[in-house]
Amino acid sequence: DVVMTQSPLSLPVTPGEPAAISCKSNQSLLHSNGYNYLDWYVQKPGKSPQLLIYLNSNRASGVPDRFSVSGSGTHFTLKISRVEAEDVGVYYCMQALQTPPTFGGGTKVEIK
């Protein structure tokens, strides 16, 4: 199975400041079609996970443009340009290139 590693485990942030979460895979997620098969999910407190970003850089419906992803192959970074209080939660990256899909361990974003 593809191993996904996220860092940091916890990310205290000040509202209005940027934040970044790293996600690494032990195999390239770049498909021959040019897409990186990497998705991001966020689980807000007490809620089910929800899709945030798909195919590396596409924001899901309703996701604000302060969320972006950079990287390709085995190393990716989720960036929040200006953190807002509603962004608190646990962020997971997930590779969708191979079965089974595998998730990173999660990064908890909290407000300072």
Place this chain on the structure above:
Amino acid sequence: QAQLVQSGAEVKKPGASVKVSCKASGYTFTNYGISWVRQAPGQGLEWLGWNGPHNGNRDYAQKFQGRVTMTTDTSTSTAYMELRSLRSDDTAVYYCAGRVLYGMDVWGQGTTVTVSS
């Protein structure tokens, strides 16, 4: 509005089986099937498998092969996940997740399964 509604919490003894349901509404359920993901207490997310919309295709994580069965009743837009030979480490919240546009973009509210003697 796409929605998945799951069955209620379950408490089971070790060795028993549990069957969780997931009813879809507001989107074409039969397009892409349903995935199942679980989350043990305080832990991350683990994919159990996927069942296609017409029961013809399914894919289970190797870890659960032989213990899990996923089915779909298209007449009621309901997916089911049965897990057998339950152990204490199967205690988790089980989620169903579907696809409207891409990936797992609609999730159920979760079903808590507690395995305890």
